[in-house]
Amino acid sequence: MNEIISIIQIDRYHFGIPAVIICSLFFPALYYFISIKPIKKKLDPEVLGGFFQVIGTIYALLIGLIVYDATSRYSSAHETVENEAKAVLQVYTLAKHIKTGGAGESIIKKVKEYNDEAVYNDWRILQDGGYNLKARSILRELNDDILSLNTSSTNEEAILPMLIQASMDIWGFRIKRFNSYTSSFPTSEWVLLFSGALITIFTAFFFQLECRKTQSILILLTSLIIFSSLYAIYMFSEPYRGDFTISNEPFLIAKNIMSNVYFERQ
Numbered sequence: 001m002n003e004i005i006s007i008i009q010i011d012r013y014h015f016g017i018p019a020v021i022i023c024s025l026f027f028p029a030l031y032y033f034i035s036i037k038p039i040k041k042k043l044d045p046e047v048l049g050g051f052f053q054v055i056g057t058i059y060a061l062l063i064g065l066i067v068y069d070a071t072s073r074y075s076s077a078h079e080t081v082e083n084e085a086k087a088v089l090q091v092y093t094l095a096k097h098i099k100t101g102g103a104g105e106s107i108i109k110k111v112k113e114y115n116d117e118a119v120y121n122d123w124r125i126l127q128d129g130g131y132n133l134k135a136r137s138i139l140r141e142l143n144d145d146i147l148s149l150n151t152s153s154t155n156e157e158a159i160l161p162m163l164i165q166a167s168m169d170i171w172g173f174r175i176k177r178f179n180s181y182t183s184s185f186p187t188s189e190w191v192l193l194f195s196g197a198l199i200t201i202f203t204a205f206f207f208q209l210e211c212r213k214t215q216s217i218l219i220l221l222t223s224l225i226i227f228s229s230l231y232a233i234y235m236f237s238e239p240y241r242g243d244f245t246i247s248n249e250p251f252l253i254a255k256n257i258m259s260n261v262y263f264e265r266q
Helices: 002-008 013-033 037-042 045-095 100-127 133-147 154-182 187-206 212-237 249-258
Strands: none
Touching: 013 187, 013 212, 045 100, 045 154, 045 187, 045 212, 045 249, 100 133, 100 154, 100 249, 133 154, 187 212
């Protein structure tokens, strides 16, 4: 499913929005041009209304739950990026107080290199579906330097556990960020969503209005809101891809703080 979506680039607005419109226009056009007159006299509007209400309500609940899940994933991904950048700043701040053998300066240099990789390359590589191996290598070296650090004062001994914890937090949040990137909604869930969409839209075909154009417009509006919701679910469920990606602003802020340029925007 994700491979197909990647090929047609539906996660880009200039492809996704036209796709939503085309799908929404297809069903009223289909209704308008097919004939259901043979069963027209056998339909009971009250019975049909009851069925449509039940189907519509169940599908609305289904979409509502999945939209909530997708937005929660997006919010969690945003929080993870903020926490990772916060951990980077913690390492930088604590390392400034390590004076033994220039170890603090080495740690500061590496944490800046890691943050620069996150700013300039991580998001680009994620968009291409890859992994930033250089950032991972820098982070491994950073952690090795911290874990092998020999302190020479009481102050440094007090700082070292906090420094280790902050560096481990960077690892943890990076892993969580990439887990969020690689874990998508299962195909079975998308099949359920699209099946429910088709059932709901086709149920509207059985209602008979005197003006076919009016009913086509109502079917168009139903289709539009359903496919717009599905598109929103997809965009929220892919926080590191497409035009609705999570911002790398927290890393930009961290870069500016470490460079003593607090208000410059990249």
